[in-house]
Amino acid sequence: MNFRLQIEMVIAAVALLILVVVLLKRNYVSIKSAVVWLLLPIAFMLMAIFVDPLTTLVKWLGFGMLSNFIFVVIIGLLLLLCFFFTIVISKQQKQITELIQELSIIKQKLGKKKDK
Amino acid sequence: MKNVLIIVPAFNEESTIENVVKNIVDHGYDYIVINDGSTDNTKKILDDNSYNHIDLIFNLGIGGAVQTGYKYAYKMGYDIAVQMDADGQHEISSVEKIVQPILDGEADLVIGSRFTEKTIGNFKTTAMRRFGIKMISNVIKTLSKKRIYDTTSGFRAANHEVIEVFAKDYPLEYPEPVSEFMLLKSGFKVKEVSAKMHARVGGKSSIHSWKKGYYMINVILSILMIQFRSKKR
Numbered sequence: 001m002n003f004r005l006q007i008e009m010v011i012a013a014v015a016l017l018i019l020v021v022v023l024l025k026r027n028y029v030s031i032k033s034a035v036v037w038l039l040l041p042i043a044f045m046l047m048a049i050f051v052d053p054l055t056t057l058v059k060w061l062g063f064g065m066l067s068n069f070i071f072v073v074i075i076g077l078l079l080l081l082c083f084f085f086t087i088v089i090s091k092q093q094k095q096i097t098e099l100i101q102e103l104s105i106i107k108q109k110l111g112k113k114k115d116k
Numbered sequence: 117m118k119n120v121l122i123i124v125p126a127f128n129e130e131s132t133i134e135n136v137v138k139n140i141v142d143h144g145y146d147y148i149v150i151n152d153g154s155t156d157n158t159k160k161i162l163d164d165n166s167y168n169h170i171d172l173i174f175n176l177g178i179g180g181a182v183q184t185g186y187k188y189a190y191k192m193g194y195d196i197a198v199q200m201d202a203d204g205q206h207e208i209s210s211v212e213k214i215v216q217p218i219l220d221g222e223a224d225l226v227i228g229s230r231f232t233e234k235t236i237g238n239f240k241t242t243a244m245r246r247f248g249i250k251m252i253s254n255v256i257k258t259l260s261k262k263r264i265y266d267t268t269s270g271f272r273a274a275n276h277e278v279i280e281v282f283a284k285d286y287p288l289e290y291p292e293p294v295s296e297f298m299l300l301k302s303g304f305k306v307k308e309v310s311a312k313m314h315a316r317v318g319g320k321s322s323i324h325s326w327k328k329g330y331y332m333i334n335v336i337l338s339i340l341m342i343q344f345r346s347k348k349r
Contacts, residue, residue, distance in 0.1 A: 100173055101187055105170055
Protein backbone atom coordinates (compact mmCIF):
# COMPACT_ATOMS: atom_id res chain seq x y z
CA MET A 1 0.00 0.00 0.00
CA ASN A 2 2.75 2.43 1.04
CA PHE A 3 4.82 1.51 -2.05
CA ARG A 4 1.92 2.41 -4.35
CA LEU A 5 1.48 5.71 -2.50
CA GLN A 6 5.22 6.38 -2.84
CA ILE A 7 5.07 5.85 -6.62
CA GLU A 8 2.00 8.13 -6.89
CA MET A 9 3.73 10.86 -4.89
CA VAL A 10 6.86 10.69 -7.04
CA ILE A 11 4.71 10.91 -10.20
CA ALA A 12 2.81 13.90 -8.76
CA ALA A 13 6.07 15.58 -7.73
CA VAL A 14 7.67 15.07 -11.18
CA ALA A 15 4.50 16.27 -12.97
CA LEU A 16 4.35 19.42 -10.82
CA LEU A 17 8.06 20.01 -11.31
CA ILE A 18 7.72 19.74 -15.10
CA LEU A 19 4.72 22.10 -15.04
CA VAL A 20 6.62 24.73 -13.00
CA VAL A 21 9.72 24.47 -15.24
CA VAL A 22 7.64 24.75 -18.43
CA LEU A 23 5.75 27.81 -17.09
CA LEU A 24 9.06 29.36 -16.05
CA LYS A 25 10.71 28.69 -19.44
CA ARG A 26 7.76 30.25 -21.27
CA ASN A 27 7.98 33.27 -18.95
CA TYR A 28 4.42 32.74 -17.65
CA VAL A 29 5.54 32.87 -14.03
CA SER A 30 8.25 34.83 -12.23
CA ILE A 31 11.17 33.03 -10.61
CA LYS A 32 9.85 34.12 -7.20
CA SER A 33 6.42 32.49 -7.78
CA ALA A 34 8.00 29.39 -9.33
CA VAL A 35 10.20 28.90 -6.28
CA VAL A 36 7.14 29.08 -4.02
CA TRP A 37 5.35 26.45 -6.16
CA LEU A 38 8.38 24.15 -5.83
CA LEU A 39 7.42 23.70 -2.18
CA LEU A 40 4.77 21.14 -3.16
CA PRO A 41 6.92 18.76 -5.27
CA ILE A 42 9.72 19.03 -2.70
CA ALA A 43 7.26 18.05 0.05
CA PHE A 44 5.98 15.11 -2.09
CA MET A 45 9.50 13.90 -2.79
CA LEU A 46 10.55 14.08 0.85
CA MET A 47 7.43 12.16 1.92
CA ALA A 48 8.02 9.52 -0.79
CA ILE A 49 11.69 9.06 0.17
CA PHE A 50 11.21 8.93 3.94
CA VAL A 51 8.04 6.88 3.91
CA ASP A 52 9.00 4.56 6.81
CA PRO A 53 9.85 7.22 9.39
CA LEU A 54 6.87 9.13 8.05
CA THR A 55 4.56 6.16 8.74
CA THR A 56 5.83 6.01 12.33
CA LEU A 57 5.27 9.75 12.73
CA VAL A 58 1.79 9.50 11.21
CA LYS A 59 0.81 6.73 13.67
CA TRP A 60 2.25 8.73 16.57
CA LEU A 61 0.22 11.77 15.49
CA GLY A 62 -2.93 9.62 15.53
CA PHE A 63 -3.75 9.53 11.82
CA GLY A 64 -5.49 6.31 10.74
CA MET A 65 -3.89 6.29 7.30
CA LEU A 66 -0.80 7.78 5.69
CA SER A 67 -2.92 9.22 2.87
CA ASN A 68 -4.92 11.30 5.39
CA PHE A 69 -1.70 12.83 6.66
CA ILE A 70 -0.61 13.61 3.11
CA PHE A 71 -3.92 15.39 2.46
CA VAL A 72 -3.41 17.49 5.61
CA VAL A 73 0.12 18.43 4.48
CA ILE A 74 -1.10 19.36 0.99
CA ILE A 75 -3.99 21.47 2.35
CA GLY A 76 -1.57 23.18 4.74
CA LEU A 77 0.85 23.99 1.93
CA LEU A 78 -1.96 25.27 -0.30
CA LEU A 79 -3.15 27.53 2.53
CA LEU A 80 0.40 28.86 2.88
CA LEU A 81 0.46 29.56 -0.86
CA CYS A 82 -2.89 31.38 -0.57
CA PHE A 83 -1.45 33.62 2.17
CA PHE A 84 1.65 34.26 0.08
CA PHE A 85 -0.40 35.30 -2.94
CA THR A 86 -2.72 37.44 -0.80
CA ILE A 87 0.34 39.38 0.38
CA VAL A 88 1.56 39.75 -3.21
CA ILE A 89 -1.89 40.88 -4.47
CA SER A 90 -2.32 43.40 -1.63
CA LYS A 91 1.09 44.91 -2.33
CA GLN A 92 0.43 45.09 -6.06
CA GLN A 93 -3.04 46.59 -5.54
CA LYS A 94 -1.44 49.37 -3.49
CA GLN A 95 1.23 49.92 -6.14
CA ILE A 96 -1.32 49.97 -9.00
CA THR A 97 -3.52 52.48 -7.14
CA GLU A 98 -0.48 54.68 -6.53
CA LEU A 99 0.52 54.44 -10.20
CA ILE A 100 -2.99 55.35 -11.41
CA GLN A 101 -3.09 58.33 -9.04
CA GLU A 102 0.38 59.65 -9.86
CA LEU A 103 -0.07 59.16 -13.61
CA SER A 104 -3.45 60.91 -13.53
CA ILE A 105 -1.98 63.86 -11.59
CA ILE A 106 0.95 64.12 -14.05
CA LYS A 107 -1.49 63.98 -17.01
CA GLN A 108 -3.47 66.85 -15.47
CA LYS A 109 -0.30 68.92 -15.02
CA LEU A 110 0.84 68.21 -18.60
CA GLY A 111 -2.61 69.15 -19.93
CA LYS A 112 -2.44 72.46 -18.06
CA LYS A 113 1.03 73.24 -19.43
CA LYS A 114 -0.16 72.46 -22.96
CA ASP A 115 -3.15 74.81 -22.56
CA LYS A 116 -0.80 77.65 -21.59
CA MET B 117 -4.77 83.56 5.49
CA LYS B 118 -4.57 79.79 5.07
CA ASN B 119 -5.15 78.47 1.57
CA VAL B 120 -8.02 76.04 1.26
CA LEU B 121 -8.57 73.43 -1.46
CA ILE B 122 -11.94 71.79 -2.00
CA ILE B 123 -11.67 68.19 -3.20
CA VAL B 124 -14.69 66.98 -5.17
CA PRO B 125 -14.66 63.26 -6.04
CA ALA B 126 -17.06 62.61 -8.91
CA PHE B 127 -18.36 59.42 -10.45
CA ASN B 128 -21.20 59.82 -12.98
CA GLU B 129 -22.40 63.16 -11.64
CA GLU B 130 -23.34 64.85 -14.94
CA SER B 131 -26.58 66.27 -13.52
CA THR B 132 -24.98 68.11 -10.59
CA ILE B 133 -21.27 68.68 -11.17
CA GLU B 134 -21.66 72.00 -13.02
CA ASN B 135 -23.71 73.61 -10.24
CA VAL B 136 -21.42 72.24 -7.53
CA VAL B 137 -18.30 73.70 -9.21
CA LYS B 138 -20.05 77.01 -9.99
CA ASN B 139 -20.99 77.33 -6.31
CA ILE B 140 -17.40 76.68 -5.24
CA VAL B 141 -16.04 79.22 -7.74
CA ASP B 142 -18.66 81.82 -6.67
CA HIS B 143 -17.41 81.48 -3.09
CA GLY B 144 -13.80 82.00 -4.22
CA TYR B 145 -12.33 78.67 -3.15
CA ASP B 146 -9.67 76.69 -5.00
CA TYR B 147 -10.94 73.28 -6.01
CA ILE B 148 -10.02 70.06 -7.76
CA VAL B 149 -12.59 67.65 -9.18
CA ILE B 150 -11.42 64.03 -9.28
CA ASN B 151 -13.28 62.34 -12.11
CA ASP B 152 -13.20 58.69 -11.06
CA GLY B 153 -13.55 57.15 -14.51
CA SER B 154 -17.13 58.39 -15.06
CA THR B 155 -18.96 56.73 -17.93
CA ASP B 156 -21.54 59.52 -18.41
CA ASN B 157 -20.92 63.12 -19.55
CA THR B 158 -19.08 64.21 -16.38
CA LYS B 159 -15.69 64.33 -18.16
CA LYS B 160 -17.13 66.27 -21.13
CA ILE B 161 -18.69 68.86 -18.80
CA LEU B 162 -15.39 69.25 -16.93
CA ASP B 163 -13.39 69.56 -20.18
CA ASP B 164 -15.84 71.91 -21.95
CA ASN B 165 -15.92 74.29 -18.99
CA SER B 166 -12.16 73.98 -18.35
CA TYR B 167 -12.85 73.14 -14.72
CA ASN B 168 -9.76 72.19 -12.73
CA HIS B 169 -9.93 68.41 -12.67
CA ILE B 170 -7.99 65.17 -12.70
CA ASP B 171 -9.28 62.28 -14.81
CA LEU B 172 -8.34 59.01 -13.14
CA ILE B 173 -7.31 56.64 -15.92
CA PHE B 174 -9.20 53.80 -14.19
CA ASN B 175 -12.06 53.82 -11.71
CA LEU B 176 -10.56 53.55 -8.21
CA GLY B 177 -13.65 53.94 -6.07
CA ILE B 178 -14.36 56.72 -3.59
CA GLY B 179 -11.28 56.04 -1.40
CA GLY B 180 -8.79 56.12 -4.28
CA ALA B 181 -10.44 59.20 -5.79
CA VAL B 182 -10.41 61.17 -2.53
CA GLN B 183 -6.80 60.16 -1.83
CA THR B 184 -5.83 61.53 -5.26
CA GLY B 185 -7.27 64.84 -4.10
CA TYR B 186 -5.20 64.71 -0.90
CA LYS B 187 -2.07 63.88 -2.92
CA TYR B 188 -2.78 66.89 -5.13
CA ALA B 189 -3.37 69.12 -2.08
CA TYR B 190 -0.12 67.90 -0.51
CA LYS B 191 1.93 68.43 -3.69
CA MET B 192 0.45 71.91 -4.19
CA GLY B 193 1.14 72.88 -0.57
CA TYR B 194 -2.42 73.59 0.59
CA ASP B 195 -2.91 74.22 4.32
CA ILE B 196 -6.45 72.87 4.47
CA ALA B 197 -8.33 70.40 2.27
CA VAL B 198 -12.11 70.07 2.33
CA GLN B 199 -13.81 66.99 0.92
CA MET B 200 -17.14 67.70 -0.68
CA ASP B 201 -19.52 65.43 -2.58
CA ALA B 202 -20.31 66.14 -6.24
CA ASP B 203 -24.00 65.31 -5.86
CA GLY B 204 -25.00 68.66 -4.40
CA GLN B 205 -25.69 67.37 -0.87
CA HIS B 206 -23.09 69.52 0.83
CA GLU B 207 -23.77 73.21 1.35
CA ILE B 208 -20.87 75.41 0.28
CA SER B 209 -21.75 78.01 2.93
CA SER B 210 -20.88 75.43 5.62
CA VAL B 211 -17.25 75.19 4.48
CA GLU B 212 -16.32 78.19 6.60
CA LYS B 213 -17.89 76.53 9.64
CA ILE B 214 -16.03 73.24 9.26
CA VAL B 215 -12.72 74.97 8.52
CA GLN B 216 -12.93 77.25 11.58
CA PRO B 217 -11.92 74.64 14.25
CA ILE B 218 -8.74 73.96 12.21
CA LEU B 219 -7.93 77.68 12.01
CA ASP B 220 -8.50 77.91 15.78
CA GLY B 221 -6.19 74.93 16.36
CA GLU B 222 -9.00 72.93 17.97
CA ALA B 223 -8.91 70.02 15.54
CA ASP B 224 -6.83 68.28 12.87
CA LEU B 225 -9.89 66.85 11.10
CA VAL B 226 -13.37 68.33 11.23
CA ILE B 227 -16.43 66.36 10.16
CA GLY B 228 -19.43 68.24 8.83
CA SER B 229 -22.15 66.27 10.50
CA ARG B 230 -25.73 65.65 9.38
CA PHE B 231 -26.76 64.95 12.94
CA THR B 232 -25.52 65.11 16.49
CA GLU B 233 -26.60 63.35 19.69
CA LYS B 234 -29.76 65.48 19.89
CA THR B 235 -30.72 65.31 16.24
CA ILE B 236 -29.88 61.71 15.32
CA GLY B 237 -33.54 60.76 15.63
CA ASN B 238 -34.54 63.45 13.13
CA PHE B 239 -32.06 62.28 10.49
CA LYS B 240 -34.27 61.28 7.59
CA THR B 241 -33.01 57.92 6.42
CA THR B 242 -33.92 54.24 6.75
CA ALA B 243 -33.94 52.57 10.16
CA MET B 244 -31.34 50.10 8.87
CA ARG B 245 -28.97 52.91 7.90
CA ARG B 246 -29.44 54.71 11.24
CA PHE B 247 -28.75 51.44 13.04
CA GLY B 248 -25.61 50.85 10.93
CA ILE B 249 -24.22 54.34 11.57
CA LYS B 250 -24.95 53.99 15.31
CA MET B 251 -23.22 50.61 15.49
CA ILE B 252 -20.11 51.95 13.74
CA SER B 253 -20.20 54.97 16.05
CA ASN B 254 -20.39 52.66 19.11
CA VAL B 255 -17.42 50.57 17.95
CA ILE B 256 -15.30 53.70 17.36
CA LYS B 257 -16.32 55.03 20.80
CA THR B 258 -15.44 51.75 22.52
CA LEU B 259 -12.02 51.48 20.89
CA SER B 260 -10.96 55.13 20.80
CA LYS B 261 -13.01 56.69 23.64
CA LYS B 262 -14.21 59.35 21.20
CA ARG B 263 -17.81 59.58 20.01
CA ILE B 264 -18.36 60.42 16.36
CA TYR B 265 -22.03 60.60 15.42
CA ASP B 266 -21.97 60.96 11.65
CA THR B 267 -19.30 58.40 10.85
CA THR B 268 -20.07 58.22 7.13
CA SER B 269 -20.17 61.93 6.34
CA GLY B 270 -18.12 62.80 3.26
CA PHE B 271 -18.02 66.50 4.18
CA ARG B 272 -14.74 66.95 6.04
CA ALA B 273 -11.90 69.41 6.48
CA ALA B 274 -8.30 68.33 7.10
CA ASN B 275 -5.27 70.37 8.19
CA HIS B 276 -1.85 70.11 6.52
CA GLU B 277 -0.64 67.30 8.79
CA VAL B 278 -3.71 65.18 8.04
CA ILE B 279 -3.39 65.99 4.31
CA GLU B 280 0.13 64.52 4.47
CA VAL B 281 -1.06 61.41 6.33
CA PHE B 282 -3.94 60.85 3.90
CA ALA B 283 -1.73 61.46 0.85
CA LYS B 284 0.48 58.59 2.02
CA ASP B 285 -2.02 56.23 3.61
CA TYR B 286 -5.76 56.33 3.01
CA PRO B 287 -8.20 53.43 3.25
CA LEU B 288 -9.56 52.52 -0.18
CA GLU B 289 -12.53 50.66 1.31
CA TYR B 290 -15.03 52.33 3.68
CA PRO B 291 -12.77 55.42 3.77
CA GLU B 292 -14.71 57.82 6.01
CA PRO B 293 -15.23 55.80 9.21
CA VAL B 294 -11.95 53.89 8.83
CA SER B 295 -9.83 57.01 8.21
CA GLU B 296 -11.45 58.79 11.19
CA PHE B 297 -10.59 55.85 13.43
CA MET B 298 -7.05 55.72 11.97
CA LEU B 299 -6.53 59.36 12.93
CA LEU B 300 -8.00 58.94 16.42
CA LYS B 301 -5.72 55.96 17.08
CA SER B 302 -2.72 57.98 15.91
CA GLY B 303 -3.53 60.76 18.37
CA PHE B 304 -5.02 63.35 15.98
CA LYS B 305 -7.84 65.59 17.15
CA VAL B 306 -11.12 64.90 15.36
CA LYS B 307 -14.08 67.24 15.83
CA GLU B 308 -17.62 67.11 14.59
CA VAL B 309 -19.65 70.22 13.78
CA SER B 310 -23.16 70.30 12.46
CA ALA B 311 -23.36 71.24 8.79
CA LYS B 312 -26.25 72.06 6.53
CA MET B 313 -26.88 69.41 3.94
CA HIS B 314 -29.43 68.99 1.17
CA ALA B 315 -31.16 65.88 0.00
CA ARG B 316 -29.27 64.24 -2.87
CA VAL B 317 -29.97 66.25 -6.04
CA GLY B 318 -28.75 63.68 -8.53
CA GLY B 319 -26.63 60.53 -8.94
CA LYS B 320 -26.75 57.49 -6.72
CA SER B 321 -25.37 56.74 -3.26
CA SER B 322 -22.25 54.59 -3.23
CA ILE B 323 -23.92 52.43 -0.54
CA HIS B 324 -26.83 50.52 -2.06
CA SER B 325 -29.70 49.41 0.15
CA TRP B 326 -29.10 45.67 0.00
CA LYS B 327 -25.45 46.23 0.81
CA LYS B 328 -26.05 48.25 4.00
CA GLY B 329 -25.81 45.31 6.40
CA TYR B 330 -22.75 43.98 4.61
CA TYR B 331 -21.23 47.49 4.64
CA MET B 332 -21.68 47.81 8.41
CA ILE B 333 -20.03 44.44 9.15
CA ASN B 334 -17.12 45.23 6.83
CA VAL B 335 -16.57 48.67 8.35
CA ILE B 336 -16.52 47.21 11.87
CA LEU B 337 -14.07 44.49 10.81
CA SER B 338 -11.86 47.09 9.07
CA ILE B 339 -11.85 49.21 12.23
CA LEU B 340 -10.80 46.17 14.26
CA MET B 341 -7.94 45.57 11.79
CA ILE B 342 -6.80 49.19 12.21
CA GLN B 343 -6.93 48.66 15.99
CA PHE B 344 -4.29 45.92 15.58
CA ARG B 345 -1.97 47.82 13.29
CA SER B 346 -2.24 51.44 14.44
CA LYS B 347 0.74 53.27 15.82
CA LYS B 348 0.84 56.50 17.77
CA ARG B 349 2.29 59.37 15.76
